Amino acid sequence: MASLLYRLGRFAARRHWTVIVTWIVLLALGGVGYGVFGGTISSSISIPGTATSKVTDELARKFPSASGGSGSLVFETTDGSPFTAEQKTAVKALLDDVADETGVRSTVDPFAAQQQLDDRRAEVAEGRQQLEDGRKQLRDAQQQLDQGQQQLDAAQQQLDQRRAQAGAAGQLAAAKPQLDAAQQQLDEQQKTLDANQRKLDDSRKTLSTNEERLAVGERLLALSKGIRLVSEDGSAAVGTVQFRQPTISVPPAVKQSVVDAADDAGIDGVDVYVSNEIAQSVPSIIGPGEVVGLAVAAVVLLLILTTVVGAVLPLASALLGVGVALLGALSFSSLVQFISVTPFLGVMLGLAVGIDYSLFILNRHRNQLKQGVELHESIGLANGTSGTAVVFAGSTVVVALLALNITGIPFLGLMGTVGAVAVLVAVLVAVSFTPALLSLVGLRILRRKERAAIGHEHASRVPDRPMSTLRALGTLVAGVAVLAVIALPALQMRLGLPDGSSEPVDSSQYKAYSVISEKFGAGQNSPLLVVADLPRRTTGNALLEQEATIGERIAAQDHVSALAPIGASDDGTVVAFQVLPTTGPTAPETETLVHDLRDLSPVSTADGPVDLGVAGNASANIDISENLGAVLPLYLAVVIGLSLIILIIVFRSILVPVTATLGFVLSLFATFGALTAVYQFGWLGPVFGVHDPGPILSFLPIIEIGVLFGLAMDYQLFLVSGMREAFAHGAPARLAVQRGLHAGRAVVTAAALIMTSVFAGFVFSEATIVRPIGFGLAFGVLVDAFVVRMLLIPAAMHLLGRSAWWLPRWLDRIIPDVDVEGASLERTHPHPGAQVQEPEPAGR
Template sequence: MATFLYKLGRSAFRRRRLVALLWVALLALAGVGAATAPAATSSSFSIPGTEAQRAFDLLEQRFPGGSADGATARVVFKAPAGQSMQDPANKAKVEKTVAQLKSGSGQIARVTDPYAGQAVSRDGSTAYVSVAYKVNAMELTDETRDALKKTGRDAQGQGLTVEIGGDALQSMPEQGAGEIIGVVIAGFVLVITFGSLVAAGLPLLTAIIGVGIGISTITALASVLDLGTTTSTLAMMIGLAVGIDYALFIVSRYRAELAEGREQEEAAGRAVGTAGSAVVFAGLTVVIALVGLAVVNIPMLTKMGFAAAGTVVIAVLIALTLIPALLGFAGNKVVARKERKGPKKDTDGKPNAGTRWARFVIRRPVMVLLVGVLGLGAVAVPAASLEMGLPDDGAKPVSATERRAYDLLSDGFGPGFNGPLLVVVDGDKAAADRTVSTIKGLEGWAAVTPPTPNKAGDAAMITVIPKDRPSSVETEELVHGIRGATGDDVLVTGATAMNIDFSQKMNDALLPYLALVVGLAFLLLMVVFRSVLVPLKAALGFLLSVVAALGAVVAVFQWGWLGSLFGVEQTGPIMSMMPIFMVGVVFGLAMDYEVFLVTRMREAYVHGARPGEAIVTGFRHGARVVTAAAVIMIAVFAGFIGSSEQMVKMIGFGLAVAVLFDAFVVRMAIVPAVLALLGHKAWWLPKWLGRVLPNVDVEGEGLVTARDGAAGKGDGKGRDGGKDEDRELVSV
């Protein structure tokens, strides 16, 4: 591996103009494809294998032309105090609104008059007009949305309280300037780390090129592959983070090789051969975690994972080819000006912060281990109170008209009105009537409508309004009660039932997904480190950091702690996909730092350093770069907290906190403490397993034989030659 990448790095350095031209051409090609592709729509949401999905499919078969996937809106009216919506004056205002809606847009399928459709509350205080559209929310034109908003404003001006709910007002989420600020922060961190504007600019430039190619490709294929808007957001989030980090590690290693006196082409080859090997395996762990989301068998999640994985692959390829090519253009400018006078030995000067920290951990491994584990354990406590659900209008801030409409309907018609259950009967009128009688014999319902048969008379729909709010335990029990009391020819669907089935599917898939992803990554890390205990420690550390991150998400988004600081206006259940999604993404990212930091330790150990020396060497060379990479990744993810989309905001926060915990607590504290306690045992591998596992030479041992030949370097003592002051620290 190292030898192949070494040759690739040198080749890209020599043919830098061709390599750069090829990547620019790919960017232009992807950009043209994105510009000429049909506009993307919202991804269709389906949960294969669930009763709610089977009911939805049956509806499309037996009730054709019903626009089941079309956008909907509810224009909700609230009468002034002392008045009723049945008053002639108020009734005339509502009927005027109905007429205005019917003539407002060619995309409207039907408008239901509240007085004809029994959409007036019992006390007469509230009424609503139902609007169904021919297309989904993302396909609505701006003119259609503007007409709906104007209708609401006109009705509001007639003395009534008018709010609009439903998904018809849904639009593309606003990201704001958060991600731009994240990239700016990343730039500052790179400048501080390298002391050179050119060196700092290379990771940013290549990450932007990689993300540009990835996002443009996703945009070009969005209509064909039914990719939703959140897919490109996730790909951008992860692509920026890993793209900057991977380039950062190779540029940093290139500078270190130059500092040892190597020629530029040789330094580029060795940087790609060593740090590039770590980049390949770090990228593989991220790809495994993202592609593994297919195990859940939810198409939307699978597409998101594959799209993000594709962006990671692009980031790896760019780091291995475009970075050495650009290093050829940059020359000595990647080195800080004060260091251009001549090579500077890494052994000169005082120990850096990474060295001092590693020595501290080695002296007190038990204390550091206990503090790290107990600290993360305390943060993880809120995860025990995790409540999952899919957000609806009730999760939006009170400043939104959708939320106010939601509250008006709850007050006027009961808390379960915003989460109706749709019962589909695959049978004749007699079967439908029996189903109604069965449902009325259960507890937890507030209203059950008469069956609505299809034209053929072989199916019917029944609407059931629960007594309690959609996300309550009582409503979930009602769904299970209906399913248990009726036969296979009766199916329950609707947003609330889909939410229940989705959450259950997430729970059922979590353990198989963990087993698959962690198992594959464990095997991969065994190949990388040629050790059994190091991959095991890496996996256990990941579990600790991801549970702590989930605890932080629950504390902020469910409990509301520090919610205002992060722009959380409304608390509520955590999205059902959040735990499994965080497991996938955070696992891949966590293994990045494990690979980058520990491979440097492995490299020193293989070259003759004792375990304690190897830990210090790894931190001397890698701690500053890993710290910078983690800060950059945190900044990029935190930039998405400013999104108007609750899902994107929650993901950005969760990933930023997870990287913070994993990089600075697990990898920088718990990992060296455990390695110090294990000593030589950390690198133990059974002989029979060593013969079976391929030797991919991630640490670049194969390059040592070519290392300056008779210059005497690469004598087996490790990259730093084994400093006496480090040997004095450890006797393990």
Template sequence: MSMFLYRLARFSYRRPWVFILTWLLIVGGVLGLAVASGAKISSAITIDGTQSQTVIDQLRTEFPETSGGQGTIVFTAAEGKRLDEGEAADVIRAAMKEISENEYVVAREAQALAAPPTQATAGQQAQQPALPQQSAEQSQMPSPIVAPSPEQQEKKMQEALLKQGMLAPGVLVSADGAVALMQIQFTEQVEDLPSGVIEDVVAIASDHADTAGLTALPTESLKPHEPPLGGHEALGLLVAGLVLFLTLGSLRVAGLPLVTGIIGVAVGLGGAFALSQSIELTSATPVLALMIGLAVGLDYALFIVNRQRHLILREGLSAEEAAGRAAGTAGSAVLFAGLIVIIALGGLTLIGISFLTTMALVAAATVFCAVLIALTLLPALLGLIGERILSTKARTRGQKRSYEQRHGFAHRYASTLVKGRWAVIIAVVAVLGVAAIPMTQMSLGMPNGATANLDTTERQAADAIAESFGDGYNAPLITVIHAPDGTSFKDSQLPGITSELEQSDTIETVRPMGISPDSSLALFSVIPTAGADDDATKTLVHTLREDTGTLTGISGTTIGVTGLTAINLDISEKLASVLPLYITIIVVLSLFVLLVVFRSVLIPIKATAGFLLTIGATFGIMTAIFQWGWLKEVVGFDTPGPILSFLPIMVTGILYGLAMDYEMFLVSSMREAHVHGCAGEQSVIHGFEQASRVVVAAAIITVSVFAGFIFSDDSMVKQFGLALAVGILIDAFLVRMTLVPALMSVLGKAAWWLPNWLDKLLPNLDIEGDRLLKHLHQNTNTKQQDEGRTHPNTTH
């Protein structure tokens, strides 16, 4: 492998414009396709096979008019004003009427006059005052029948609706008249609606509200579907650029990793957006690809450029030869480091969760682009710079330094770790163990309006709903009751089923929504007493699903539950259940790769054990910050809540891949020192000294990139940014740069132990470039011998 990469880099170095123009054509083509196809971003996160998704699929088939998405707009008035009278009531009714005229909105009129309202109408008639008793003669006289005018009919309907707590069909009003809920039923799922539909609906509500001095607050489900990207990422790039400059000592050279990193992300993200009409991209997918693509793209380019400069300074090689050897040695490590990241991400596809598969494949493709660019485009750019990669002064200074003069902080630090190895091991394990303690109380969930920041419309809407209606109105459950085989539902049964369900202490109210055309399904909106993240609501969902007729009063019925609350619950439980399987998959696959790379039994085990410490401490810190609220002002949120349900599984895969990157570069340097003659502790110290500076720089760059996303307004992006930044800080500085040298010194020669039978079976990938160096040495000797024959020395 090292020979192939050496020759590829030399070829690219000598013909730079071939590779530069090729990559520019690729970038232009991919971005052109992305613009032409139009990026489609979905906010929906679903998992096929869950009970909530099964119910949605069934409704699409048997009750299609109710299978679309739902949205809510909350109307509020100034203090002391009411929404159920006067101009305020009129504008809300007008807004609902205009919104209902949208072709993608289900009209509510028919539903309002169906079975449930008839009961209220009968009650209204019963409450009417009795008429005076008529004489027999008067009673025999025919009464003139006067048809009510449309205005009278509308007024009667409004009065009937107000008795049910409704301003208009689909619009609930609180008992104090301070808050109104406009519930909108769409013909399609919200993420499948054409562009502009949601914006039009929200604009209609806002325009009408403004005319009466009201406030219209769209809830979480009506947020625009846009990639949560802003200017915060630039902060991370600025820090990364500064670190590159300090590490490489030149603006010209520091710009190379930035250029290659940005091109890799452009290709990866552009390809994802170009395919977004065919694959479902969630809003988090492009952000994760951007995070990972920038991080590995900058790191991989840094490793190769730094190795080239090292070879020029220490061995006096030409820039071309140094570039080839850097690609053959550091480039080999880059290739297999990228392979480990791709394996870690690819393992997500084996779980069978569609949106995670898409996220993983897009991120893995971006990493693959970063590796290709580092091995092809980067040498071409180095070819353009040529010998200017280092100034004459820098070359002279570097070549004059003796080995003893290079023994700086890294040498002293590694020596200290080796001498106090047992104390270091105990201290690191203890610190990370304590940091992991909060993980035992980690709760998973999905973001919702109740946990959004106070200055957002979705949070203000959720607070208004909770205050005027109750927490449960922020967590409605769409409940589908299946009739026993051979039977069907009748309208007259709905009030009885409603009363039976409302007997539960965990149910606030139940509203019938209708019966399917074949009368086999009865649909209800169930409002729990508690909020979406409350354990009582989670228990209610399971109780409803497990019922076989007790709650409905009809033996043999079965209940399905869906809606955003149930969907989020199913996602969290499914992801929590597959996390152990996923960890097992990536650990087994990566152990095999590390076994082949390092040709050692103990090093892969040590590397994986260190990662488990990293992931435990990372999730413990995440729980303390986002769930307990520690340092929330610093991070930039005001309401603690559960950890994003798919964060643990994604962060585990990403961190494992990146952690093994640092393991690869650090331990491969130790192995290189061991292979080339350093014994015992000296191989650990010498290898650490050679790799520590670039590993530290790479870790700081990666942390900076991830930290730039912490200040995003999107809660998902914020959690991912912090988790990855904290994870890299812990793994790079506590585990790889502190714990690993101490453990390697304890293991000694046993660290490189490999049974002879296994040594024969495993392929020799030559990550350290030993074969490459032997080949170059032989060529040099042969060349010198040929020159000696052609120009023999003569003595007189």
């Protein structure tokens, strides 16, 4: 590897314009590819196969009108007074315009819907009174019929007596016509009474049916008592926008059309806010915070390299690599779904490692130039030695990121793949484009005084004694204790996805969330869609009875504020309910409610068991967070396993990889603790722009594991390889620790500060979802580089002494010799000031 990179460095130095132009052409091709084949980037996150997605798919088949996603337009009068008639008309006109947008199925006018709710409640009250009136009328009518029947029975009795008297007197034949006429009259009257009784019985049945329907209606209205679309004081209203597709599948252009309509509403005296489900937009990748981070990195580079040319060169290499990687990856965005965080991760990693990797090679080249090495030879040697370490370090990051694909979560695997591409391109740029630039700038990479002193560089002072054992022990104990304390909040870490409360306080999403919480209750920000599969087709009163029975079972659960039936499918086998929790989307109680509702299935009814499913935005976010939390241990185990295997091969030791891995775990959990303290507990919230603390971004821990593992191995390599090199040259094990630390700490310090500044720039990004990622990576790099790698690892190595380099003979024979320090290259290409390495003793 070292020889190959040496030749590549020499080639790039001789043909610098060819290499530079080639990379520029690749950048242009990436831009053309993105312009021609690039697709849209979504702000929504989804995982196929979750419980929510299964319910959503079922609705799409059986109940299309209830299957689409939804969002809210929130209206609030500026002076807090009730809406006027003109304002209500303007709101309706806006919602009608939104309903005409492509991709929007319908909208709900809050004032009309609220009036319907109020009218239904009034109708039920009126219906109850009408039932009472009808019952009284039926009683009166029955009393009249009963009196008529009594009179008719008395008349019949009189007629029968007259007939008997006529027979006894022998005058029956003469009286028969008169008697028959009277009997016929009585029969007609009886028929009329019977007909009226039948009508009365039918009316009684109708009244009973209506009473049953009314009773069910009263039960359903009682369940929906807490649902309002216009606030009690009349100053706020919530209009619903129903999309034709699930929220996660709605194209960004459709959502943007709704946002534009709201922004252009111009309703006098009314503010219009768009909920988070609609207003989730794809933010610009580079903002003020990111620019500041790059500026800080440039200052660090200038202080270290002392020349403007030297400071610009790593930045140019990193920016080129990011451009090529990002444009190339986004060229496939029409084939696979990119979420908005994906390019951010690529930019973060590409900039950070691109600057660092270029700096490692450049720093080695500068030192060699000062020692009198010829320009092209120095570039080749720097590329073969430090470049080998760069290739290995980059490979560890790439492997860790590609391992995200084992989680089986598509968007996470894609994020890892794009991040890996960004790191891979950064490595390729560092070992080809950077040497070409070094050749182009020549000796101007050095200051004038340094150029004048070429060949007269004095060797830096090398430590001649190790640290004290007491100091090493104290450092190790204190460092572990501090990191353990920082990690304590991680024991209470909750995972979730951001809602409107996490958006900037001046954003439309935050204002919409706040108005709904204040005027309607937090639960209206997290409506759940509960779907019931009925055992058979049901219609009429039986369907209403089923809805009431199921609704009452749902309402009986803890943390339910209100619910309302949405309707039934055309085939009468599926009914749906909107359920409002008592708490917001990310609250633990809402998560508990989702699980309770699923555990409630099947619900026993008179017609048989009914299966329940839960969907909706809040439910989808809960499912995604739980799936991500479930794969976290597996991914951590894979990364730790990879760490041990790779480090055993590199350092040919057992205990060095163990200490390195334990150090990584310490820095990782300290990072989790800091994230929990700031973003979930709200500690130092004003400093980091956290106004409403909430759960930790659900995929952040996995991202942190992948990225921090790779970066931790970078610093482990650059520091411990120096210790290994000193030990191989014959220095005592503990003295080798001090010499290796002395040789590598300057460049690792610079690299860590640069990487931290780049990541920290994203802490104040306009994208809320990106901020904790930037904070976690920045904090993780600081802790791992300055506490773990430069304090704890040297202390542990000192205490282990010579045993740190122990390796079983059988394992020593079978593992390959990686030579990440490029020692073989230095032996074959000696130069002034270089130490010629002797072969290492076998079985060390």
